[in-house]
Structures are given as structure tokens and as C-alpha cells.
Amino acid sequence: xxxxxxxxxxxxxxxxxxxxxxxxxxxxxxxxxxxxxxxxxxxxxxxxxxxxxxxxxxxxxxxxxxxxxxxxxxxxxxxxxx
Amino acid sequence: xxxxxxxxxxxxxxxxxxxxxxxxxxxxxxxxxxxxxxxxxxxxxxxxxxxxxxxxxxxxxxxxxxxxxxxxxxxxxxxxxx
Numbered sequence: 001x002x003x004x005x006x007x008x009x010x011x012x013x014x015x016x017x018x019x020x021x022x023x024x025x026x027x028x029x030x031x032x033x034x035x036x037x038x039x040x041x042x043x044x045x046x047x048x049x050x051x052x053x054x055x056x057x058x059x060x061x062x063x064x065x066x067x068x069x070x071x072x073x074x075x076x077x078x079x080x081x082x
Numbered sequence: 083x084x085x086x087x088x089x090x091x092x093x094x095x096x097x098x099x100x101x102x103x104x105x106x107x108x109x110x111x112x113x114x115x116x117x118x119x120x121x122x123x124x125x126x127x128x129x130x131x132x133x134x135x136x137x138x139x140x141x142x143x144x145x146x147x148x149x150x151x152x153x154x155x156x157x158x159x160x161x162x163x164x
Contacts, residue, residue, distance in 0.1 A: 016162050023164035041160035078123035082105035
């Protein structure tokens with residue numbers, strides 16, 4: 001298992017409810033790929049959403065996001081933390 | 083006070099020690115701008131570093147990063163969290 005940060009763009013105007021709903025959609029599916037989405041942060045002005053997860057691979061993260069209806073634009077493994 | 087996610091690029095090959103050192107340099111200065119850097123995550127392969135902070139403004143975050151020697155490429159206020 002490794003840590004990943006993924007980025008979604010084009011979410012301009014996203015609301016707290018929409019972020020919560022999207023995160024719940026990920027959580028409902030995540031076990032099927034042994035992924036766990038830990039946190040998500042959104043900037044409605046630029047439309048950027050960051051998700052932090054623990055997962056076996058970037059592909060597993062993307063499969064959950066795709067099935068939940070919001071494919072990520074970038075996924076980075078982040079092995080280093082401070 | 084608000085939450086911010088900032089992004090640094092071009093840090094290809096960054097090591098755990100270098101990330102720790104950069105984060106410590108931020109922590110040593112942060113009080114002067116009432117910023118607090120909570121966490122940082124790095125992807126040495128793509129050279130991307132993400133920092134999560136609580137701060138009065140994006141400018142305050144940038145001033146600390148600049149004085150610590152590593153200006154951010156993007157700073158986003160992230161008022162929404164899940």
C-alpha cells in the first residue's frame with residue numbers, strides 16, 4: 001500500500017454538499033479496489049480538488065474515481081511525508 | 083484563518099531528508115506570518131510537492147515559502163474539506 005495525491009480540475013463552483021457527495025461515492029466503492037480515501041480538499045474558485053488516499057496503485061485510485069463519475073486529471077504517488 | 087494547498091514543481095529526486103529540511107525551514111519562519119504548515123507530501127518521480135497550511139492569506143503562505151528558499155508554483159485556498 002502506498003499514499004497517493006490526486007487532482008481534479010474543472011470543478012469550478014463546487015459546493016460543500018457536492019464535495020461530500022463525491023467523497024461518499026468514492027468511499028462506497030473503495031473497498032473493491034483496496035483503496036482508502038482519507039481526505040479531500042476543494043478550491044471552488046479555481047475548480048481544483050485534491051484527494052489523499054492509500055491504495056495499492058494509482059490505477060486502483062483511478063478506477064474508483066472513474067466508477068464514481070469523477071476521473072482524476074493527475075495522480076501522484078507521494079511516498080514522502082513531512 | 084483559512085486552509086491552503088500549495089504545489090511545488092521541479093523537485094524531481096527530492097529525498098525524505100530534503101523534504102524534512104524544507105518543511106523545518108517553513109516551520110522556523112511560519113509564526114512571523116501567522117501561518118501554520120500542517121503537512122507536506124512529495125512525489126520524487128514527478129518532482130511535485132504538496133503543502134497543506136492554515137494561514138491568513140495565500141500571500142502569507144508564499145512569503146514564508148520564498149524566505150525559506152522554495153517559492154510555490156500554485157497556492158489554492160481550500161475552504162471545503164471532506
